[in-house]
Amino acid sequence: MSTGQSLSRKLALVLLLWVCAFTLPWTIQASLCVVLIIARYAVLPLRPITPRSAKAFSRFILYSIAVATFIILLNGLLIKEGAVAAKVFGIPLHKEGLLFGARTASRLLLLSFSILLFFVSTSLPDLIEHLQTKGLPPYLALVLLLTLHFLDQLPARIHQIFLAQQARGAPVDSGLLSRTKALFSILSPLVLSSIVESIERGTALELRGFLQRPQVARVIKRSESETDWLTISLILLALAVLIYRIVQWLIA
Amino acid sequence: MADRIVIQSFSLQYSATTPGVLSSVSLDIPSGTCCAILGPTGAGKSSLLQCLAGTMQRHHPESVASGTIQIGERLFEALPSHVLFPSVGYALQDPHVQISGVRDTVFGEILFTLENTGEVPDEPAAVILPLLRKLGIDHLADRKPTSLSGGETQRVALATILVAQPPVLLLDEPTTAMDLAAQEKLRGILRGMKQSTTIVLTDTQLDFALGICDQIVVLEQGKVLFDGTPAAFLRRLDEFHTSLPLENWLPLRQQILRLLDQPSRLGSRLALTLGLK
Numbered sequence: 149m150s151t152g153q154s155l156s157r158k159l160a161l162v163l164l165l166w167v168c169a170f171t172l173p174w175t176i177q178a179s180l181c182v183v184l185i186i187a188r189y190a191v192l193p194l195r196p197i198t199p200r201s202a203k204a205f206s207r208f209i210l211y212s213i214a215v216a217t218f219i220i221l222l223n224g225l226l227i228k229e230g231a232v233a234a235k236v237f238g239i240p241l242h243k244e245g246l247l248f249g250a251r252t253a254s255r256l257l258l259l260s261f262s263i264l265l266f267f268v269s270t271s272l273p274d275l276i277e278h279l280q281t282k283g284l285p286p287y288l289a290l291v292l293l294l295t296l297h298f299l300d301q302l303p304a305r306i307h308q309i310f311l312a313q314q315a316r317g318a319p320v321d322s323g324l325l326s327r328t329k330a331l332f333s334i335l336s337p338l339v340l341s342s343i344v345e346s347i348e349r350g351t352a353l354e355l356r357g358f359l360q361r362p363q364v365a366r367v368i369k370r371s372e373s374e375t376d377w378l379t380i381s382l383i384l385l386a387l388a389v390l391i392y393r394i395v396q397w398l399i400a
Numbered sequence: 401m402a403d404r405i406v407i408q409s410f411s412l413q414y415s416a417t418t419p420g421v422l423s424s425v426s427l428d429i430p431s432g433t434c435c436a437i438l439g440p441t442g443a444g445k446s447s448l449l450q451c452l453a454g455t456m457q458r459h460h461p462e463s464v465a466s467g468t469i470q471i472g473e474r475l476f477e478a479l480p481s482h483v484l485f486p487s488v489g490y491a492l493q494d495p496h497v498q499i500s501g502v503r504d505t506v507f508g509e510i511l512f513t514l515e516n517t518g519e520v521p522d523e524p525a526a527v528i529l530p531l532l533r534k535l536g537i538d539h540l541a542d543r544k545p546t547s548l549s550g551g552e553t554q555r556v557a558l559a560t561i562l563v564a565q566p567p568v569l570l571l572d573e574p575t576t577a578m579d580l581a582a583q584e585k586l587r588g589i590l591r592g593m594k595q596s597t598t599i600v601l602t603d604t605q606l607d608f609a610l611g612i613c614d615q616i617v618v619l620e621q622g623k624v625l626f627d628g629t630p631a632a633f634l635r636r637l638d639e640f641h642t643s644l645p646l647e648n649w650l651p652l653r654q655q656i657l658r659l660l661d662q663p664s665r666l667g668s669r670l671a672l673t674l675g676l677k
Binding site: 271273276293345348349353356359 | 419453455458459474483485486489490491494496500501502503504508513515516517518560561564
């Protein structure tokens with residue numbers, strides 16, 4: 149399987165999962181989240197490409213489960229409809245609220261898991277190359293490239309700014325509360341330095357003729373590519389799910 | 401083939417309401433020579449390079465310019481409306497941003513530039529490897545471009561521009577991330593390129609420029625304070641101590657001038673080393 153084929157399949161899978169996230173019942177969405185976590189280990193093209201991205205994905209799963217639990221409990225607490233399903237420390241949690249929370253959380257999880265799994269298992273150069281061979285305009289490729297580069301550099305940059313704040317005597321290392329407070333003080337340098345670097349990086353690419361990149365290479369590569377039935381099947385499945393949902397909505 | 405650069409009465413404002421960044425700048429940089437534009441931070445050096453590279457109009461569409469810029473046969477009234485690559489190669493101050501990250505190896509990173517120009521040779525290695533050898537980084541060809549040291553990144557960044565063989569090369573403070581050994585290496589590389597390329601570099605100090613440049617321009621608050629040969633600059637050194645850090649040079653000025661004025665072997669050797677002859 150070529151890199152291009154693998155990328156097409158993964159993009160089609162993300163499309164299918166995003167359609168599922170907006171159309172299918174939350175129980176199926178939650179199941180799909182579990183399937184994605186298993187696939188991260190079991191399916192070779194979905195494995196993270198570096199130990200760093202594997203660690204990031206594992207951490208994200210833990211954080212997102214915590215966020216999902218919070219969303220479900222908060223809705224159960226605030227939406228006081230239906231019977232009381234459970235009591236936590238004497239506080240009643242209502243069934244309708246819990247269900248609404250579960251729907252919201254499962255959708256969020258499916259959207260974020262699918263896109264994150266795609267990015268941790270895909271090399272940035274391969275992705276840009278693939279999208280360009282598929283005819284992505286250079287301007288969009290540039291925006292995508294700068295965004296992904298920013299996300300890639302984000303943890304290192306935050307760590308750097310934390311160290312700088314620490315060197316200035318800011319209490320950034322003593323407990324969750326002070327770290328949360330310190331987060332606000334790093335936001336401004338983080339945003340500013342990222343904007344400046346993105347502009348410079350974009351300029352550097354422009355200065356190397358990226359925006360005038362000829363179309364010829366793309367045409368040749370496109371003609372070389374073969375029909376990938378799995379990609380087509382995934383896209384068709386996404387369309388079928390979408391149509392099914394629209395029809396169901398019209399009947400109801 | 402190197403191109404001549406002629407700038408005539410060129411003025412620039414970032415917008416109609418802001419003060420001028422460049423004020424009536426006129427320069428003539430002959431083809432195949434190296435010109436150093438020296439000046440303190442905020443003098444307008446980088447702005448001038450951006451105008452020459454064609455990025456100013458694109459990135460600051462509200463900027464107001466007058467005068468002309470001629471690069472080779474191409475004459476621009478005010479500002480060029482598009483990026484002039486590959487006719488003009490521009491290496492930014494921070495070499496790390498020059499690395500695109502769209503390729504996994506240094507070789508691929510340099511090939512990426514050729515792909516952008518649409519002129520990929522049948523055997524790219526025949527073009528890229530000699531260039532890497534010339535820059536002394538052929539051993540890095542298979543390395544990841546984002547995992548290099550500052551000096552190595554600087555040379556890879558330069559290679560990503562030079563591979564397109566631009567007739568004009570603009571270098572914005574090229575020695576910022578370099579130690580003295582790396583600076584000497586770069587000086588040697590630029591010296592070797594002068595025949596085929598017109599080089600314009602900016603710097604905040606004199607040290608790197610001497611020994612490579614044929615022309616020195618001192619810019620301050622957008623105005624040209626000096627335009628001449630390095631020898632002429634050294635003779636008027638004390639006039640520019642407020643614009644440039646010349647503490648190391650001023651005490652030597654009298655000795656240098658005496659040696660230059662006397663027809664001795666030592667004087668000739670010194671003149672050659674400093675690029676004054």
